[in-house]
Amino acid sequence: MDINVLSEEHYLESMNLSMYAFQYKVPESDIPKRLETLKKHRLLGIFEGEDLASKLHILSLNVKLGQQNWKMGGIAGVATYPEHRRKGHVNALMKRALEDMNQNGNIVSFLHPFQIDFYRRFGWEIISDNRKVTIDKIDLKPVDRQSGKIKRHTEKNHSLDIERVYDQYAAMHSAMLARDSEWWSTSIYGEQTAAVYYDSKNEASGYLLYEIKENVMKVEEYVSLSHEARKGLWNFICQHDSMVDRVEVLLSVHEPFPYFLKEPKLKTEIYPYFMGRIVNAEKALSSYPFNTSTDGKNVFLHLDDAAAPWNTGTYIIGQEEVTFHPVKEGSTCVTAPKRGLQLNINTLTAMLFGYKRPLELFELELLKGDINEVKELEHAIPAFKPFFYDFF
Numbered sequence: 001m002d003i004n005v006l007s008e009e010h011y012l013e014s015m016n017l018s019m020y021a022f023q024y025k026v027p028e029s030d031i032p033k034r035l036e037t038l039k040k041h042r043l044l045g046i047f048e049g050e051d052l053a054s055k056l057h058i059l060s061l062n063v064k065l066g067q068q069n070w071k072m073g074g075i076a077g078v079a080t081y082p083e084h085r086r087k088g089h090v091n092a093l094m095k096r097a098l099e100d101m102n103q104n105g106n107i108v109s110f111l112h113p114f115q116i117d118f119y120r121r122f123g124w125e126i127i128s129d130n131r132k133v134t135i136d137k138i139d140l141k142p143v144d145r146q147s148g149k150i151k152r153h154t155e156k157n158h159s160l161d162i163e164r165v166y167d168q169y170a171a172m173h174s175a176m177l178a179r180d181s182e183w184w185s186t187s188i189y190g191e192q193t194a195a196v197y198y199d200s201k202n203e204a205s206g207y208l209l210y211e212i213k214e215n216v217m218k219v220e221e222y223v224s225l226s227h228e229a230r231k232g233l234w235n236f237i238c239q240h241d242s243m244v245d246r247v248e249v250l251l252s253v254h255e256p257f258p259y260f261l262k263e264p265k266l267k268t269e270i271y272p273y274f275m276g277r278i279v280n281a282e283k284a285l286s287s288y289p290f291n292t293s294t295d296g297k298n299v300f301l302h303l304d305d306a307a308a309p310w311n312t313g314t315y316i317i318g319q320e321e322v323t324f325h326p327v328k329e330g331s332t333c334v335t336a337p338k339r340g341l342q343l344n345i346n347t348l349t350a351m352l353f354g355y356k357r358p359l360e361l362f363e364l365e366l367l368k369g370d371i372n373e374v375k376e377l378e379h380a381i382p383a384f385k386p387f388f389y390d391f392f
Contacts, residue, residue: 003096006043011035013052014043021079044096046089054080054089058097059392062178064170069178073101075111076392094122098308106279113275122307125346127175127276127353128388133249133258134267140241141262146232147200155189161204162194169223174353174384197232205229219249221389252387274388278349281311285322288352290380292319299377300340311345341369354384
């Protein structure tokens with residue numbers, strides 16, 4: 001099956017396929033801007049005769065792992081016309097995308113799944129949850145008045161203070177997108193407004209990104225670096241009580257909101273959001289900030305990766321370095337070793353980003369081996385807080 005890297009002459013065909021598959025329409029006036037955006041993507045496509053039948057986009061981005069930036073390939077726009085489905089097109093495109101991302105130096109890849117099980121087959125795994133809290137008007141009750149102030153911004157008067165707050169917040173988590181100014185201008189605002197909280201020292205320490213329509217305030221981002229900012233932003237939300245019937249707040253499962261409110265018993269929904277997968281396990285493990293062992297013991301990981309066989313093998317996590325012993329061609333890490341822990345690429349991904357801990361994965365029978373070695377790995381993995389606000 002031939003896979004082509006699509007050139008500019010095929011961008012309109014690609015956009016037409018997206019509009020058909022995802023059931024939306026791009027206004028005529030927006031088409032030039034959309035086509036210009038595609039120049040920043042790597043597009044892979046499969047043709048049936050002269051017609052584009054299937055395609056996939058790879059975006060070149062970065063994600064945070066604490067203080068580190070990992071190069072990330074974002075998978076988007078995976079689509080096939082109905083008459084060409086169930087021919088193995090997407091299977092071929094996903095495997096080719098992994099090869100291309102590996103050659104391009106990507107450590108990880110992220111995507112938003114239409115079906116989680118489908119992408120799990122290719123090694124992607126859930127790495128972040130979203131939490132939506134719904135507050136009725138009657139519960140919009142301010143907490144103690146804060147000494148800071150709020151300034152509102154839109155895309156036209158964007159403030160770099162927002163970027164600095166986001167960057168600090170992202171460094172407190174794992175898996176958050178490393179946003180640059182261009183991403184803020186092209187992918188964040190839309191019709192939304194940003195409200196930045198400046199604390200008693202006049203330093204930006206939090207912000208909301210929100211929109212009000214039909215008496216509903218939707219807060220798409222609630223970011224605070226301090227409890228003062230957290231309370232100040234909540235009080236700002238409450239000031240809209242004469243304008244709205246309810247407020248919907250999207251935020252991290254690790255955020256203590258609404259615990260500090262006068263009425264924290266609010267409707268809360270938690271659901272899996274983005275998926276990720278390690279593209280190159282050797283690079284990921286070699287740069288990962290493991291906690292050092294107090295007894296000097298090494299941890300052995302026997303990794304299996306059917307879709308990206310260059311990752312399959314044994315990794316020895318030492319005190320100062322990680323060494324990789326690939327399996328011989330044609331073999332796998334299925335046979336139970338005398339020492340070490342067995343896992344696949346999905347489990348490794350969830351574990352490194354902190355979405356699931358080693359002991360949890362052991363209980364789920366996704367990490368196999370001796371419990372004492374699992375406990376050693378539990379100590380070695382930092383307590384990261386995974387979260388992802390963006391979409392592509």
